[in-house]
Amino acid sequence: MRVAVIGYGAIGSFVIEHLKADPSIEVTATFSLPRPETSSIPVVESIGALLATSPDLVVECAGHTSLRDTGEAVLRHGTDLLVASVGALADPALEHTLRTAAAGGGGRLLIPGGALGGxxxxxxxxxxxxxxxxxxxxxxxxxxxxxxxxxxxxxxxxxxxxxxxxxxxxxxxxxxxxxxxxxxxxxxxxxxxxxxxxxxxxxxxxxxxxxxxxxxxxxxxxxxxxxxxxxxxxxxxSALAPYSLIQTIKKRAGLILA
Missing domain, CATH: 3.30.360.10 (Dihydrodipicolinate Reductase; domain 2)
Structure with a gap:
């Protein structure tokens, strides 16, 4: 499965390094502003360039503002979007925009459990x-x-x-x-x-x-x-937060069945 990541901060870089260790998952690129000084994968400078790498799944790891700026474009492109900044959906307008984009564009909006079990x-x-x-x-x-x-x-x-x-x-x-x-x-x-x-x-x-x-x-x-x-x-x-993203990605890839 091809995965692209928005953000190369504490969570984004953590997720990328763990995914790279799995030969069945290819991390195509990251889109991060500001641009990281060093990166273990290709860095692109727009959400359009990120989508041009043909990911099966985009993982947002860059905060509320980034989700507002990029989430709709990902979903309308028809690409599934896994959201780390779940709290941004507390904004009713943003939640409506993303759910509408998912319904119209074909991409699914995926919500992980994060650091919380149950x-x-x-x-x-x-x-x-x-x-x-x-x-x-x-x-x-x-x-x-x-x-x-x-x-x-x-x-x-x-x-x-x-x-x-x-x-x-x-x-x-x-x-x-x-x-x-x-x-x-x-x-x-x-x-x-x-x-x-x-x-x-x-x-x-x-x-x-x-x-x-x-x-x-x-x-x-x-x-x-x-x-x-x-x-x-x-x-x-919490350390469990990025691991929740990783588990969701592996389920999406069919590597975990339960």
Missing amino acids: IDAVSAAREAGLDSVEYSGRKAPKAWKGTRAEQLIDLASVTRATAFLECDARTAALQFPQNANVVAALALAGLGFEKTRVRLLVDPGADGNNHTFVARGAFGEISASIRSTTLPSNPKT
């Missing part, structure tokens, strides 16, 4: 009768630096796990584009952005990024708790 179970629960979904994300102060959290709480003075935001999933995903992609994935799988409740915490004692959720309904109850180490190059990102 997404398939939540999707099944939605069919069986889902009443509530509550998510809690707890990370160390360094994971919240450079985000809106600095306006809501003094990260340097926190001595124990402290919640600084309680809101719906749409608010969390749009206000924390680098931290809340798992929230968006959970919302899309379950009750939607408005009905998914979110609690964000800073914890100086946190070991990695911690995600928990509880879903309740006529089907019963689902609860999950995950602690993931972070990418060395980006403490905001």
Whole structure:
């Protein structure tokens, strides 16, 4: 299978290097702005040039703005698009644009579970009768630096796990584009952005990024708790996030059957 990647940052380069180790997958090129100083694969300078490499699948790993700028073109080209920046879909206009492009162009919009487990179970629960979904994300102060959290709480003075935001999933995903992609994935799988409740915490004692959720309904109850180490190059990102992309790609290639 031929795969092209948008973005060559912490996630994009990680995904590319792992895919290159599989002889059944060819990484055709990456489109990244700014252009990386070095790259192990060809670098192109436009989304059109990326699509000209004839990929079977394009993987977006470059953030919300990049998805807004490139996602529609990929889908209207008829190429499947795997999205890392799931939180961008909390923008109703963008979600509508991409779903419309997928319906009209033939390319499929693929949403990975990211760092959060249990997404398939939540999707099944939605069919069986889902009443509530509550998510809690707890990370160390360094994971919240450079985000809106600095306006809501003094990260340097926190001595124990402290919640600084309680809101719906749409608010969390749009206000924390680098931290809340798992929230968006959970919302899309379950009750939607408005009905998914979110609690964000800073914890100086946190070991990695911690995600928990509880879903309740006529089907019963689902609860999950995950602690993931972070990418060395980006403490905001759980290490499971790029591995979720890699697994989805391998499933798409028929290398994983379950």
